[in-house]
Amino acid sequence: MTATITETKTGWPDRINEAARKLTQGYALVVIIAFAASLAVGLLILAALGVSPWQALSVMINGAFGSRMAIGDTLVFMTPRLMTALAALIAIRCGFYNLGAEGQLQLGAVGAVLPATMLPHSLGLLLLPISLISGAIFGALWGLIPAVLKLWRGANEIIVTLMMNFIGIYFVKYLVEGPLQPAGSNFNMSAKIANAAQLPLLLPGTRLHLGAVIAVVTAALLWFLLYHSTFGIRLRAAGLSPRAARLQGMPLSRLILSSMLISGAIAGVGGAIEVLGVQYRLIEGFSSDFGFDGLAVALLGGLEPLGAVIVALYFGAINSGTIALQSVLSIPSAMAMIMSGLPILFLATIQGFRLVKGRK
Amino acid sequence: MSFDPITISLLLAAAVRLSAPMLLASLGELISERAGVLNIGLEGLMLFGAFGSVLGLQESNVPMIGLLSGALWGLGAAAILALAVALLRADQIVIGIGFNILALGATSLLRQEVLNPSYNAPSLRAISIYRIPVLDHWPIIGRAFFMQSPVFYGAVLLAVVLGLMLKYTRLGLIIRAVGEGAGAADAAGVSVTALRFGAMAFTGLCAGLGGGYLTIVASGGVFVDNMTGGRGYLAVAVVIFSRWRPLWILAASILFGCADALQYQGQAIGLSIPPPLLLMSPFVLALVAWVLMGKGKTGPGEIGLPFLRGQK
Amino acid sequence: ADQIEVAGLFSGNVTQGNWDPPGYAAFTAMAKKYNFKPSYVDNATYEAAPSILRQMAGRGVKMIICHSSGFSAAIEEVAKEYPNTQFVLYSYASDTAGLKNYSAWSVNWDQYGFVTGAAAAASSKAKHIAIIAGEEIPSAKRAVEFTVKGAKSLVPDIKVDTVYVGSFTDIAKAKEIATGVIARGVDVLIPSADLADVGTQQAAEENQAFTIGSYMDQSKDYPDAVVTSTVLNFNKAYDQMGQFFTEGKLNGSIYTMDLSNDGWTMATPFRHVDASVQAKIFDLMSKIGKNQVSVE
Amino acid sequence: MPPDPYLTLTAITKAFTPGHPVLDNVTVAFRRGEIHAILGENGAGKSTLLNILFGMYQPDMGGILLEGREVIHRSPADAIANRIGMVHQHFKLVPTFTVAENLRLAAPPAIRPSLARNADIARLADSFGLSIDPKAIVSTLPLSLQQRVEILKALINKAELVLFDEPTTILNPAEIAAFYKVLRQIAAAGRAVVVVTHHLNEVVDHAQHASVIRRGKLISSGPVAGRAREDFVRDMVGHEVDLSAALDGTGEAPGAVRLSLQNVSVAATPSSSGLRDTSLTLRAGEVVGIAGVEGNGQRELFELVAGALTPDSGTVEAGRSHADGRPRVGLVPEDRHQEGLVLDLPIAVNLLLNKIDEAPYARAGRLNHAAITARAEEMRAASDVRSRNVHVTPRILSGGNQQKIVLARAMNEDADIIAVYQPTRGLDVAASEEILRRLRDAANGGRAVLFISSNLDEIMRISDRIIIFYAGRAVGEVNGRASREEIGALMTGGAAH
Numbered sequence A: 001m002t003a004t005i006t007e008t009k010t011g012w013p014d015r016i017n018e019a020a021r022k023l024t025q026g027y028a029l030v031v032i033i034a035f036a037a038s039l040a041v042g043l044l045i046l047a048a049l050g051v052s053p054w055q056a057l058s059v060m061i062n063g064a065f066g067s068r069m070a071i072g073d074t075l076v077f078m079t080p081r082l083m084t085a086l087a088a089l090i091a092i093r094c095g096f097y098n099l100g101a102e103g104q105l106q107l108g109a110v111g112a113v114l115p116a117t118m119l120p121h122s123l124g125l126l127l128l129p130i131s132l133i134s135g136a137i138f139g140a141l142w143g144l145i146p147a148v149l150k151l152w153r154g155a156n157e158i159i160v161t162l163m164m165n166f167i168g169i170y171f172v173k174y175l176v177e178g179p180l181q182p183a184g185s186n187f188n189m190s191a192k193i194a195n196a197a198q199l200p201l202l203l204p205g206t207r208l209h210l211g212a213v214i215a216v217v218t219a220a221l222l223w224f225l226l227y228h229s230t231f232g233i234r235l236r237a238a239g240l241s242p243r244a245a246r247l248q249g250m251p252l253s254r255l256i257l258s259s260m261l262i263s264g265a266i267a268g269v270g271g272a273i274e275v276l277g278v279q280y281r282l283i284e285g286f287s288s289d290f291g292f293d294g295l296a297v298a299l300l301g302g303l304e305p306l307g308a309v310i311v312a313l314y315f316g317a318i319n320s321g322t323i324a325l326q327s328v329l330s331i332p333s334a335m336a337m338i339m340s341g342l343p344i345l346f347l348a349t350i351q352g353f354r355l356v357k358g359r360k
Numbered sequence B: 001m002s003f004d005p006i007t008i009s010l011l012l013a014a015a016v017r018l019s020a021p022m023l024l025a026s027l028g029e030l031i032s033e034r035a036g037v038l039n040i041g042l043e044g045l046m047l048f049g050a051f052g053s054v055l056g057l058q059e060s061n062v063p064m065i066g067l068l069s070g071a072l073w074g075l076g077a078a079a080i081l082a083l084a085v086a087l088l089r090a091d092q093i094v095i096g097i098g099f100n101i102l103a104l105g106a107t108s109l110l111r112q113e114v115l116n117p118s119y120n121a122p123s124l125r126a127i128s129i130y131r132i133p134v135l136d137h138w139p140i141i142g143r144a145f146f147m148q149s150p151v152f153y154g155a156v157l158l159a160v161v162l163g164l165m166l167k168y169t170r171l172g173l174i175i176r177a178v179g180e181g182a183g184a185a186d187a188a189g190v191s192v193t194a195l196r197f198g199a200m201a202f203t204g205l206c207a208g209l210g211g212g213y214l215t216i217v218a219s220g221g222v223f224v225d226n227m228t229g230g231r232g233y234l235a236v237a238v239v240i241f242s243r244w245r246p247l248w249i250l251a252a253s254i255l256f257g258c259a260d261a262l263q264y265q266g267q268a269i270g271l272s273i274p275p276p277l278l279l280m281s282p283f284v285l286a287l288v289a290w291v292l293m294g295k296g297k298t299g300p301g302e303i304g305l306p307f308l309r310g311q312k
Numbered sequence C: 001a002d003q004i005e006v007a008g009l010f011s012g013n014v015t016q017g018n019w020d021p022p023g024y025a026a027f028t029a030m031a032k033k034y035n036f037k038p039s040y041v042d043n044a045t046y047e048a049a050p051s052i053l054r055q056m057a058g059r060g061v062k063m064i065i066c067h068s069s070g071f072s073a074a075i076e077e078v079a080k081e082y083p084n085t086q087f088v089l090y091s092y093a094s095d096t097a098g099l100k101n102y103s104a105w106s107v108n109w110d111q112y113g114f115v116t117g118a119a120a121a122a123s124s125k126a127k128h129i130a131i132i133a134g135e136e137i138p139s140a141k142r143a144v145e146f147t148v149k150g151a152k153s154l155v156p157d158i159k160v161d162t163v164y165v166g167s168f169t170d171i172a173k174a175k176e177i178a179t180g181v182i183a184r185g186v187d188v189l190i191p192s193a194d195l196a197d198v199g200t201q202q203a204a205e206e207n208q209a210f211t212i213g214s215y216m217d218q219s220k221d222y223p224d225a226v227v228t229s230t231v232l233n234f235n236k237a238y239d240q241m242g243q244f245f246t247e248g249k250l251n252g253s254i255y256t257m258d259l260s261n262d263g264w265t266m267a268t269p270f271r272h273v274d275a276s277v278q279a280k281i282f283d284l285m286s287k288i289g290k291n292q293v294s295v296e
Numbered sequence D: 001m002p003p004d005p006y007l008t009l010t011a012i013t014k015a016f017t018p019g020h021p022v023l024d025n026v027t028v029a030f031r032r033g034e035i036h037a038i039l040g041e042n043g044a045g046k047s048t049l050l051n052i053l054f055g056m057y058q059p060d061m062g063g064i065l066l067e068g069r070e071v072i073h074r075s076p077a078d079a080i081a082n083r084i085g086m087v088h089q090h091f092k093l094v095p096t097f098t099v100a101e102n103l104r105l106a107a108p109p110a111i112r113p114s115l116a117r118n119a120d121i122a123r124l125a126d127s128f129g130l131s132i133d134p135k136a137i138v139s140t141l142p143l144s145l146q147q148r149v150e151i152l153k154a155l156i157n158k159a160e161l162v163l164f165d166e167p168t169t170i171l172n173p174a175e176i177a178a179f180y181k182v183l184r185q186i187a188a189a190g191r192a193v194v195v196v197t198h199h200l201n202e203v204v205d206h207a208q209h210a211s212v213i214r215r216g217k218l219i220s221s222g223p224v225a226g227r228a229r230e231d232f233v234r235d236m237v238g239h240e241v242d243l244s245a246a247l248d249g250t251g252e253a254p255g256a257v258r259l260s261l262q263n264v265s266v267a268a269t270p271s272s273s274g275l276r277d278t279s280l281t282l283r284a285g286e287v288v289g290i291a292g293v294e295g296n297g298q299r300e301l302f303e304l305v306a307g308a309l310t311p312d313s314g315t316v317e318a319g320r321s322h323a324d325g326r327p328r329v330g331l332v333p334e335d336r337h338q339e340g341l342v343l344d345l346p347i348a349v350n351l352l353l354n355k356i357d358e359a360p361y362a363r364a365g366r367l368n369h370a371a372i373t374a375r376a377e378e379m380r381a382a383s384d385v386r387s388r389n390v391h392v393t394p395r396i397l398s399g400g401n402q403q404k405i406v407l408a409r410a411m412n413e414d415a416d417i418i419a420v421y422q423p424t425r426g427l428d429v430a431a432s433e434e435i436l437r438r439l440r441d442a443a444n445g446g447r448a449v450l451f452i453s454s455n456l457d458e459i460m461r462i463s464d465r466i467i468i469f470y471a472g473r474a475v476g477e478v479n480g481r482a483s484r485e486e487i488g489a490l491m492t493g494g495a496a497h
């Protein structure tokens, strides 16, 4: 995504913040238009299939926000996508095109499940933080590999991270088919994690767990890091203009390494959260393309933490809303995919169009 | 277990057969990428092609028309994608991701609405195998390279033609220019928009044909949801791995096919490596090779960037 | 009065393949017969399953039938929160976590595999058969194990190849594998990879080999290849679910579907083979049903 | 009676943002046989005017008359079809292509056969006095050679009307002379030539017609004959400017050695000779000019001084250094978009990029926005950077204002040395004067200034000593009063050793 050229209104507070700027530039409006347009197309298709669009709409909204349970689900679906989006954006802001959040998430899940299933239960409440940190470390190390390969061998990070996604996915498959599968198991999954390692539920009667809070807090921390720390400003400078940054003495290699460490750690924690808060075990295929979803979320959110939160929330709502569509109106699951694909297409197209118009 | 000549010959033949859809899609993707468009939507394009070819086959009962229909569906789907990317400058990666999700849903819905579940395809042997006389009896490679679908021979020819085209023709020069310096091409009077649109349309045609090969040649005319199963993403990887050179794409596709084939040819001859590790092997192999090859060209300079005239 | 709502949860697409469509048909027939209001979700993933179950139960669905053993973890998680909803699993369960509202109709897959293997072995002239399986999941591995046992019980010197496609949808790969094993001398194949089975069937048809169909009679689709098919009695199981539910008898039990209670059978007549083969297999089945032969 | 215009731009109006026209009702006519100069300050609208003619932008109002016939240029393709060629201010070259490929790409069908072989291309380039290796990859060429390629692209296409947007910014005097010789030939052949330039002597020496644009309005357009440099400057800026203001040193002897290079060598690259056993000292209070044709080691010299490059052999001593070992030097790099600025970060951050992790701008890794803004506003006022505030990004500023930011940062570095590379490239008369004066003041205030440039005039005006680089060596040193001829000879390797 090319940075748009903008100007703050005079009189804005000193702490200018690109996120707020992009949003005031009508980005929120774009999101709304895209959502409305895809909803319209989706409802048209539904009408063609013989379903009343209004009923479908109300079922979807109900399914996403209509009850405590619905809101809980929406947030649970939001969480992994937000984590991978944050992982993608911190790396991309440093100029490192990390498409590898999926693989880092997979490794993070492995990192979390090992202590959560193997350490003695007597560790009690320590088990949870240990598992989260272990997930972060696994993700970070996995994320470090493409950075090292780039700096050491000049290997293109797009291909390396893409390949490492597949390696990560098959590695998890290998683990749950073999080494991590408890004897006598009926499924390809690890043993259940210790109770103490589970992320606490936040709202009774819902699936909402502490992971959602971790994700939002991570977004806030990242925002602080990007806009209020010297590290963040160096990272952005290095991403936007590596040659200028280098001449002013900014250590490019170290910045890339640390941004990928952070990126991998965030994705890793995202994977850990899925294990510790949702599945309670490592299951093959536990991620339904969270990595790619997250990348779309990051880019659609303008590579801003706040934007990522908003777009991820919206993806979460789409997920819970279309499940309601299926279960209440028995609409084929294909419709759910159409309804998640369309807004991405519309959003990106409108954004592109704005880019062209802005330059005419 | 043993690696006797017959096993190797079977393995190679299977590798080549399994690589053909990827080869076709990769060659298509190559042209987009050379023109500066990273077309992540390849997976979706293949899926549309796969669906379209079965529809064509069902309506005509002629395998060739099925393949053609697949290519045209790929082309049509690519035109929509190109509208967003080349004309409206949508972000290439985001659009690709969204398109793939949409394609998965759309082809499934279409299948349920228009494909006849109990349709019985006619014999597809004519386009599944064409033995090239004499050569097909060569030991080891005869079966692999000279007992294939005519579509595969076509794909090999296409790789050669594309290689020559990119290197020696004006069209090739222009495609490369648009990918390496769109501003310069524009100033030289080339329509970057039209060229990228055309390149993406060609990608759609090839990916659609790849999808058609997958259903008609390799799956006997049956479409199932998500039948491409990641081949499109792999094809993108193949292009980058081959460093944007057509003949390397040919080699790399077969290499990926080999790892694929080894997975079960290995099982059949009693090689006991856990399947996930075998599935993983082409990626590890590609990664190691990529890293060993070291610093090289990192791809068309403007890949992934929208073209905006008058940008500093 | 309002109709009682029941729901089905399917892991695949209810319009494709030979596992979910017959299950869905049985589900619909049952709902009609007992005057329930039916709804369903297909292509349900692990990620979404608990949420789907909660949504259904929270909305007041009184019985939710999950048509795949893969959903057992999700049921165990959700069922305790919704004591007023009955959760039913079809396919396989070894226990129901002591929950009163979680029952299962469990196919005896050991018998199933054993007989399938025997049927293939009895049909093979080359004494060389192959199992083309999908992904290497524990239930598949166990089925393969018993298939081999069944084959050897009838033909002790039979050679059995087992190959996993690594996918339940990749027809092209299944076809490639099947073609390969036929080239190695296999003349009867056991497709066991769900949607990808199409590839195995095609390879057999094109290369004059035979197959044993699965879950429903597939001889119409592949007349040149299919010797016989296993036929699961989905209708009976689903009908029982409807009946027990109506009578308030669902109580956390596991109902086994096997040869002793018409849980499944094999399609007749056997084709492409001597009549003696069919006789031999039905004899084996009835002995197993009467516990005269143990599949252990 | 002048001949009828070949092409007329009539009443062109263009606004990128509504209400702020960049061009306001501009009408100019270009004639065959003439070199037509267009003058104006940075941001006056010169490039925009030519870009509209070439189809890069669409005018809001007004149109184009070609030999009296109305034409519409929707894209460069239309302009090319009407036999118009253009040399762009920001080169339009494919960086990974060879010179030959770039030329072939731009060639219309009729010309292509004559470019089929590299030897033909080399000969053609020679015939224009702009020799070049057709097989060289453009991105490996120094900017001055890239500019040659950009010019050649337009020359070989035999266009009827050729537009040159600042074609000579980094050419050396000999190249500039050769270039204008070619332009005169083109004009003499009955074709039309338009040149945008900031170098007034080029206008006075070579152009027949000159138009001046100020803030989007056409101020004057007429024959050059009889007009002096001062007249043009008045039209451009709206008031008198003294171009001969002194840029002299204090007259005191230079002070302590601040920078010393001893026998340094750096390996050669395809685009540069590298450095070969070069020594050089720089003292407090003096401006040392480095003259030479691009690619003779200047780039390496700058990077060595900046600490971005370590020599293969020899030593660089620059007195005080940063915590990470880099020498403390105020830097004005060659390419202000890529190396000088982070175009998409606020001006405030750019002004303090070198100090952003020091107190009071940061404490414990946390930015102090108030301190940054306060200091940046001070610097902006002191350097007269014309922007609304320090929160906008430099991307929307003109080149002159962008360069003021880079210079302000260099001066703000608490360093004894300031190293500048092409500091006035592409800047207008007034902006250039301002930059030169500030650098001279810095030296007079006791700092040491290393002044690398391909603009001999400004080197001669500002420098106390001039060192001439050729093939990676310092081949001669003259004082600031030396003659152009003497220096020119050394630059081309002619004299000295």
Ligand SMILES: Nc1ncnc2c1ncn2[C@@H]1O[C@H](COP(=O)(O)OP(=O)(O)OP(=O)(O)O)[C@@H](O)[C@H]1O
Residues within 6 Å of the ligand: B310, D016, D017, D022, D040, D041, D042, D043, D044, D045, D046, D047, D048, D049, D089, D398, D399, D426, D428
């Ligand atoms: N792409 C653009 N988008 C918005 N405004 C632009 C754009 N390009 C130019 N401008 C506006 O046009 C004005 C004139 O720019 P132009 O490039 O024509 O100046 P110029 O006379 O060529 O200056 P210079 O001597 O620096 O090359 C600028 O002040 C700016 O406001």
Ligand SMILES: Nc1ncnc2c1ncn2[C@@H]1O[C@H](COP(=O)(O)OP(=O)(O)OP(=O)(O)O)[C@@H](O)[C@H]1O
Residues within 6 Å of the ligand: A005, B312, D042, D043, D047, D089, D395, D396, D397, D398, D399, D400, D425, D426
């Ligand atoms: N994308 C843009 N948006 C807004 N204004 C722009 C844009 N691009 C250029 N401008 C304006 O154009 C003017 C001149 O632009 P131009 O690129 O010609 O600068 P310049 O002075 O020639 O710089 P240089 O030659 O050093 O790159 C500036 O005043 C700037 O405000």
Ligand SMILES: [Mg+2]
Residues within 6 Å of the ligand: D046, D047, D048, D089, D165
């Ligand atoms: Mg200009």
Ligand SMILES: [Mg+2]
Residues within 6 Å of the ligand: D042, D089, D166, D399, D426, D427
């Ligand atoms: Mg300029």
